[in-house]
Amino acid sequence: MVIIMIKVKTFDENHELDLQDKVNDFLKTIKEEDFIDIKFSVGVVSLIDKEQIFCFSALIIYKTQ
Numbered sequence: 001m002v003i004i005m006i007k008v009k010t011f012d013e014n015h016e017l018d019l020q021d022k023v024n025d026f027l028k029t030i031k032e033e034d035f036i037d038i039k040f041s042v043g044v045v046s047l048i049d050k051e052q053i054f055c056f057s058a059l060i061i062y063k064t065q
Contacts, residue, residue, distance in 0.1 A: 004063050041056075
């Protein structure tokens with residue numbers, strides 16, 4: 001009997017291209033049929049000196065045995 005589990009993997013980067021690279025690298029490690037979904041979000045903080053700090057995040061949902 002094979003037990004299938006649902007798992008998640010989270011990523012958090014300051015630059016969207018860094019997040020893209022990390023997500024793509026992880027997706028290479030799982031089978032296409034095990035992939036379920038990706039959730040994406042962006043957070044931004046504006047500082048007093050008008051500098052903005054971004055946080056790009058992704059949550060990958062996938063199946064594993």
